[in-house]
Amino acid sequence: MKRLLLAATALIAAPLSAETVAITGGTVAIGDGSQPIKGGTVVIANGRVVAAGAGVAVPAGARVVDATGKWVSPGIVAGVSTLGLMEGYGMSETNDLSADKSPFSAALDMSTAINPTGQRIGVERAAGITRAFVIPSAGNTMFGGQGAVIDLGADMDPVTRPRAFQYVELGEDGMGPAGGSRPAAYALLKVALGAAANPASADFASKDALITRQDAEALAPVVRGTQPLLVHVERAADIRSVLALKKQYPAIKLVLVGATEGWMVAGEIAAAGVPVIAAALLDLPEKFESIAATQSNVGRLAKAGVTVAISNADISEGPYESYLAQYAGNLVALTKIPGAQGLDWGAAFATITSKPAAAIGMDGEIGSLRPGRRADVVVWDGDPLELSSAPTAIFIDGVAQPTTSRQTRLRDRYLDPVEKGLPKAYER
Amino acid sequence: MAVALALTACTGGAAPKSASSDAPAPGKGKGFDHDPFPSTYRAYPGVPTAIVHATVYDGEGGRIEDGTVLLADGRVTAVGGPDLAVPAGATVVDGTGKWVTPGVIDVHSHLGDYPSPAVKALSDGNEATAPVTAQVWAEHSVWPQDPGFSRALANGGVTTLQILPGSANLFGGRSVTLKNVYARTVQGMKFPGAPYGLKMACGENPKRVYGGKNREPSTRMGNVAVDRQTWMKAAEYKRKWDKYEEKGGEIPARDVAMDTLMGVLNGEILVHNHCYRADEMAIVLDMAKEFGYKVTAFHHAVEAYKIADLLKANGTCAAVWADWYGFKMESYDGIRENLAILHNAGACVMIHSDDQNGIQRLNQEVAKALAAGRRAGFTISDEQAWTWLAIAPARALGIADRTGSLKPGKMGDVVLWNGNPLSVYTRPEKVWVDGAMLYDANNPKLRPVSDFELGQPGEGDVK
Numbered sequence: 064m065k066r067l068l069l070a071a072t073a074l075i076a077a078p079l080s081a082e083t084v085a086i087t088g089g090t091v092a093i094g095d096g097s098q099p100i101k102g103g104t105v106v107i108a109n110g111r112v113v114a115a116g117a118g119v120a121v122p123a124g125a126r127v128v129d130a131t132g133k134w135v136s137p138g139i140v141a142g143v144s145t146l147g148l149m150e151g152y153g154m155s156e157t158n159d160l161s162a163d164k165s166p167f168s169a170a171l172d173m174s175t176a177i178n179p180t181g182q183r184i185g186v187e188r189a190a191g192i193t194r195a196f197v198i199p200s201a202g203n204t205m206f207g208g209q210g211a212v213i214d215l216g217a218d219m220d221p222v223t224r225p226r227a228f229q230y231v232e233l234g235e236d237g238m239g240p241a242g243g244s245r246p247a248a249y250a251l252l253k254v255a256l257g258a259a260a261n262p263a264s265a266d267f268a269s270k271d272a273l274i275t276r277q278d279a280e281a282l283a284p285v286v287r288g289t290q291p292l293l294v295h296v297e298r299a300a301d302i303r304s305v306l307a308l309k310k311q312y313p314a315i316k317l318v319l320v321g322a323t324e325g326w327m328v329a330g331e332i333a334a335a336g337v338p339v340i341a342a343a344l345l346d347l348p349e350k351f352e353s354i355a356a357t358q359s360n361v362g363r364l365a366k367a368g369v370t371v372a373i374s375n376a377d378i379s380e381g382p383y384e385s386y387l388a389q390y391a392g393n394l395v396a397l398t399k400i401p402g403a404q405g406l407d408w409g410a411a412f413a414t415i416t417s418k419p420a421a422a423i424g425m426d427g428e429i430g431s432l433r434p435g436r437r438a439d440v441v442v443w444d445g446d447p448l449e450l451s452s453a454p455t456a457i458f459i460d461g462v463a464q465p466t467t468s469r470q471t472r473l474r475d476r477y478l479d480p481v482e483k484g485l486p487k488a489y490e491r
Numbered sequence: 492m493a494v495a496l497a498l499t500a501c502t503g504g505a506a507p508k509s510a511s512s513d514a515p516a517p518g519k520g521k522g523f524d525h526d527p528f529p530s531t532y533r534a535y536p537g538v539p540t541a542i543v544h545a546t547v548y549d550g551e552g553g554r555i556e557d558g559t560v561l562l563a564d565g566r567v568t569a570v571g572g573p574d575l576a577v578p579a580g581a582t583v584v585d586g587t588g589k590w591v592t593p594g595v596i597d598v599h600s601h602l603g604d605y606p607s608p609a610v611k612a613l614s615d616g617n618e619a620t621a622p623v624t625a626q627v628w629a630e631h632s633v634w635p636q637d638p639g640f641s642r643a644l645a646n647g648g649v650t651t652l653q654i655l656p657g658s659a660n661l662f663g664g665r666s667v668t669l670k671n672v673y674a675r676t677v678q679g680m681k682f683p684g685a686p687y688g689l690k691m692a693c694g695e696n697p698k699r700v701y702g703g704k705n706r707e708p709s710t711r712m713g714n715v716a717v718d719r720q721t722w723m724k725a726a727e728y729k730r731k732w733d734k735y736e737e738k739g740g741e742i743p744a745r746d747v748a749m750d751t752l753m754g755v756l757n758g759e760i761l762v763h764n765h766c767y768r769a770d771e772m773a774i775v776l777d778m779a780k781e782f783g784y785k786v787t788a789f790h791h792a793v794e795a796y797k798i799a800d801l802l803k804a805n806g807t808c809a810a811v812w813a814d815w816y817g818f819k820m821e822s823y824d825g826i827r828e829n830l831a832i833l834h835n836a837g838a839c840v841m842i843h844s845d846d847q848n849g850i851q852r853l854n855q856e857v858a859k860a861l862a863a864g865r866r867a868g869f870t871i872s873d874e875q876a877w878t879w880l881a882i883a884p885a886r887a888l889g890i891a892d893r894t895g896s897l898k899p900g901k902m903g904d905v906v907l908w909n910g911n912p913l914s915v916y917t918r919p920e921k922v923w924v925d926g927a928m929l930y931d932a933n934n935p936k937l938r939p940v941s942d943f944e945l946g947q948p949g950e951g952d953v954k
Binding site: 350 | 608610639695796797798800815817819822823824825826832836855862863866910913914915917918943944948949953954
């Protein structure tokens with residue numbers, strides 16, 4: 064018991080260091096869309112992947128982790144996440160997701176809010192999630208602000224890339240904050256991007272000013288194309304309107320989020336070279352803008368040549384990042400349904416690893432076990448997409464992570480619910 | 492029909508017990524019609540069917556390898572091994588490499604009363620205008636054209652589901668149990684003879700909704716106070732009606748809300764109580780004893796694992812998610828081993844969805860909960876775990892004598908899965924309801940399309 068306590072204290076006080084580790088004998092999934100390799104080896108050193116696959120030599124002095132009978136993969140990348148921004152939706156006191164009373168919108172920087180000690184980060188890490196794109200909600204305009212890429216490590220330094228992208232709502236969720244309609248959102252978008260491109264000619268001073276200088280400055284890298292613009296839309300017609308932005312602002316790096324009706328215009332999305340972070344399994348017309356929803360959306364987009372990742376957003380089963388593997392597995396299940404379009408295992412696994420990373424231009428850093436990537440590695444007790452599987456070892460930036468969480472502590476206390484010699488409060 | 496029976500009983504010579512009464516005694520439970528919106532559901536025609544060479548989970552914890560399931564006249568007629576004879580003329584379905592189970596039952600759904608599309612005009616799940624709305628009936632909100640029913644059937648293998656009012660109110664109203672078969676009217680979907688349920692809620696929702704309107708209840712103690720006050724009124728109502736029904740006399744005034752609460756006190760209506768926290772469930776159990784009713788099941792019982800022994804002792808079930816946690820304070824202590832700990836303690840436990848997406852994957856939710864339980868050291872077989880979406884919810888709905896397992900004589904509610912249904916790679920291939928095949932993955936004509944989806948983009952797609 065004391066040892067556990069000490070270990071927990073140590074994790075908070077001083078992160079464990081990255082070691083040279085060779086994980087041997089497991090089924091290795093690289094995460095780049097390739098099929099799993101049996102009996103492979105993964106070598107990590109200095110926080111990076113050195114090599115992964117068959118016939119990889121174990122370096123002298125490496126700590127060897129025997130993964131015989133297990134699977135080894137990159138950690139899962141949650142492409143749309145609220146991790147670090149709150150303890151829970153129903154606890155508004157903890158919620159940094161949106162700020163509709165702020166004078167600012169696009170300028171809001173989510174990296175300033177990430178709390179790495181919140182319960183959810185530990186729980187989701189124990190499910191094999193190692194990175195997340197933290198995405199704000201629209202507040203006083205349809206702009207949510209600048210999202211962050213974070214790691215889920217058990218340390219006090221969660222931000223991988225601050226201000227990694229800008230987030231904007233241009234469907235039903237953007238109408239309200241933008242003033243009540245899609246045209247209102249596009250009108251404001253035009254003013255905002257115009258001010259970002261030409262701040263000298265923008266009106267920031269008058270009482271009628273539509274955008275603050277700080278918001279316009281935050282949008283400058285979007286217009287220059289150095290910061291991706293994640294756009295949440297669902298309706299096929301809205302997707303076409305967003306793609307049309309490329310004509311006026313050719314440098315903008317668009318990423319579609321949601322895109323439930325993307326399959327209807329998959330060819331146009333592919334031709335525009337715009338990646339998609341799609342709602343994985345949405346198949347109900349929950350809104351009029353998602354009336355053609357089908358679980359085959361992802362498969363059809365991929366077949367058309369779109370770079371497509373999946374997220375757990377827009378699905379009402381809690382915003383749990385741990386559902387990503389289950390969703391990817393369901394995409395494989397579709398391959399057995401006549402008329403449906405699914406993905407093979409390698410492609411499905413990529414939708415939760417390298418594809419989200421590629422969508423925001425970070426696949427050189429995270430999302431696969433290709434050499435040079437950050438050593439985010441998970442050893443699983445079975446097929447990572449299968450419902451019965453769970454991580455047995457987790458590394459983030461090459462640092463071994465706990466596989467326990469606040470949930471496993473509660474579990475251990477209540478495996479036998481009946482109180483013994485002392486109240487439950489003394490059992491730990 | 493009950494009215495007609497009651498009248499018949501009266502005119503047929505049932506002697507009034509009090510000569511001075513204004514009306515003769517109708518007899519216990521016969522003072523008024525208890526079924527004014529009767530089910531008009533009729534089973535669709537099926538053909539005698541034999542599913543052979545499949546792995547069978549019977550829904551009560553039994554398993555048969557290379558099993559045979561026979562359906563005829565809308566019912567399960569026999570379940571056995573490879574030696575079970577296939578009747579002449581039966582349509583044979585080869586189940587090699589596949590699994591057969593009873594139809595999935597979801598004890599907690601809002602399909603129809605919170606349908607897709609989720610526009611305000613169709614938002615009919617919470618009568619959030621007062622904390623006690625026992626007078627409302629969920630069936631009067633159910634939109635039978637909700638596309639969600641088709642997804643629950645095709646992707647989830649769901650054949651029976653309970654539609655509940657929402658949880659804004661302490662007494663949310665009456666639930667209704669449906670067969671998952673599209674009909675033009677909700678009466679056409681109603682599970683014949685299923686008892687009604689009463690939705691109750693404790694915890695954060697009622698106190699938030701009414702505290703936010705600056706009225707009672709705004710606290711948990713306020714919740715319990717309003718509950719008890721209401722049960723006291725119900726006891727008084729029942730006393731008057733019992734007296735009248737047994738002895739005749741002046742007919743007491745009717746009250747729609749009190750009808751339902753009296754139904755609970757008489758044991759006709761089952762209590763389904765939304766309650767997350769262990770300590771609150773314990774208080775509700777005592778309140779139920781105080782007023783002489785039984786809590787059939789706590790729903791969303793994320794902390795049920797902490798009082799598994801208490802639930803078992805009270806014979807009260809827990810209906811739970813596999814792994815939802817932390818979306819509100821009262822769900823903060825949710826753990827993935829909840830189902831397994833309850834199962835291991837011998838308590839009654841089942842999965843539920845409360846969600847139009849989750850209802851499509853209840854088999855997967857069971858698989859996750861089972862895996863978490865095994866990792867925690869519990870020995871639970873696949874076929875035992877299957878009770879969590881079969882006989883256990885059937886019992887909680889009071890319909891276990893008719894569905895919820897593959898036993899001869901029960902309704903032919905059956906799913907043929909295209910692989911192991913506890914694998915993420917598996918989906919329903921065929922679904923029968925009362926012996927009629929109403930979904931077949933290989934036949935686009937057996938893929939229901941609600942009126943709402945007709946003529947819309949994606950009509951008839953695989954979804």
